[in-house]
Amino acid sequence: MDRKRLFRTVLAVAVTLCIGAHCTAAPVEVVFWHPFDSGTPRDAIEELIEVFNASRDDIRVVGQVVPDLIEKVRVAVIGGSPPDVATNLYPWREGAIGMLTDLTPFAERDGLSLEEEFFPAGIPEAYYGGVLYGLPWFHVVHPVLFYRIDAYERAGLDGNSPPATWEELRALSTRLTQRSAEGVVTQLNFDWGKGAAENAFPMYYRVAGGEYVDPTGTRVIVNNDLARRVLNFLVEVREEIQSDLAVAVGTFYTGGRVHMLNGNWMAPNIQSGYPHLVPGVDWAMAPFPVPEGSPQQTVMSSRYMTIPKGAPNADAAWEFVKWLTGPEASRLYSLRRNLLPAHRDAVGDPAFADAFLFWDVQQAMLSHGIPEWGTVPIPDVANFLSVMELAYTKGLTRTVSPESALEEAARLMQAFLDEHLAD
Structure with a gap:
């Protein structure tokens, strides 16, 4: 049964149940803002809204496509006319500035x-200051290691x-980086995130299990032994491959790169965009490596369902949010969009093995996933890390020593955090 037929079957059952229960009560209208304006994302969410509406006689969800969603929600909350439900990337950040409803009483009641x-992976960033502001909906993984089996x-590997x-990935350069007689690099082992470029440190630091602040969320801790190890490692590999990068040709898809760092969403894109590359024969995916001695963990970015502050129908909104992030809706939506579900009970369906390339790998990543921004969420995290970037870039380029760069990063980040907390 294909996915659209599956949705229709669920919808038909829901309608039958509703008719059998004599659905006559006037429903509460729940306005749901989301950003999905076309294609499969919009079709999938509209189908789920239909399923929910057909299963309830007391609530009717109305989906509305809203671009620049987070900014529009802020304007609506401040103006006193918020929607009832909205998708959100940063519930901890928006909750910290008073834009979202505290969901703790709803969760405790139920x-x-x-x-x-x-x-x-989706749990820490659902909270701020011990207050629940969102329910996890689905995950995307970055980074993932893609590699060429044929290479x-x-x-002989x-x-x-x-x-x-x-360390194992670095050592493979001796076997996998190849040069022509003229010195052109025709096959590069790995570029370490475009040569360990300036945006690489936070990603590698989180993969290694690094945290930005202490458990209280008030003290910056980036100037530590792990951070120094990560930054020194990146400086070394950056310098090792600079000359190779300058003369490297080709891409992962042409065989010019053996390993590629990207998100798990690239797997179906590779399959559809490069059909001559057979998954499991020419290429595969794996969890991104970790430093030697570290446990395997995978950084994940999560999406959440939230109820904006002042939502006119918060009780009905909660029923929809709870259903949409629950096992059945999570399963349907994830299969429809090829996204990793946030709910544990959604992944038992054998259909996932058919729908997802390398499902065993992706399922394992779910079990050891960690949140993208840390286990202690930081308000205004994008600007927080921008402040950090000014400092650690100096370490990557050896403008200053890595140790001095991290000292400066900690000082600048602490000043930024103190100012934010004072507000």
Whole structure:
């Protein structure tokens, strides 16, 4: 049964149940803002709204496409006319500035435990200051390691054994980087995120398990042994491959790169865009390696369902939010869009193995996922990290020592955090 037929079947059952229950009460209208304006994303959310509406006689959800969603929600909340439900990337940030409804009373009333129901990556960023502001909906993974099985096999390596650590990945250069007689790099092992460019440090630091602030959320802790290890490692590999990058030709898709750092969403894109590359034969994906001695963990970015502050129908909105992030809707939506579900009970369906390339790998990543921005969410995290970037870039380029760069980063970030907390 294809996915559209599955949706129609669920819808038909819901309608039948509603008719059998004599659905006659005038429903409460729940206005739901989302950014999905076309294609499969919009079709999928509209189909779910239909399923929910057909299953309830007391609530009717009306979906509305809203560009620049977070900014529009802020304007609506301040103006006193917010929607009832809105998708959100940063519930902790928006909750910290008073834009979202506290969901803690709803969750406690219904006995909903995030730790029991959702995968770990989406939980910390659902809160700020111990207050629940969103329910996890789905995850995307970045970084993921894509690698060319065919290049491994040509080099006499096992195509089913990708590197598990940074050190193993680095060592593969001796086997996998190839040069022509003229010195052109025709096959590069890995570019370390475009040569360990200026935006690489936060990603590698989080993969290594690094945190930006202490458990209280008031003290910056980036000037630590792990941060120094990560930054020194990036400086070394950056310098190792600079000359190779200057003369490297080709891409991962043409065989010019053996390893590629990207998000898990690239798997179906590779399959559709490069059909001559057969998954499991020519290429595969794996969890991104970690530093030697570190546990395997995968950085995930989560999407959430929230109720804006002052929503006129918060009780009905909660029913929709709880349903949409629950196991059945999460399963349907994830299968429709090829996204990793946030709900633990959604992944038991055998259909995931058919719908997702390398499902065993992606399912494993769900089990050891960690939140993108840290286990202690930071308000205004984008600007917080921009302040950090000014300092650690100096370390990557050896303008100053890595140690001095991290000292400066900690000082600048602490000043930024203190100013924010004072507000």
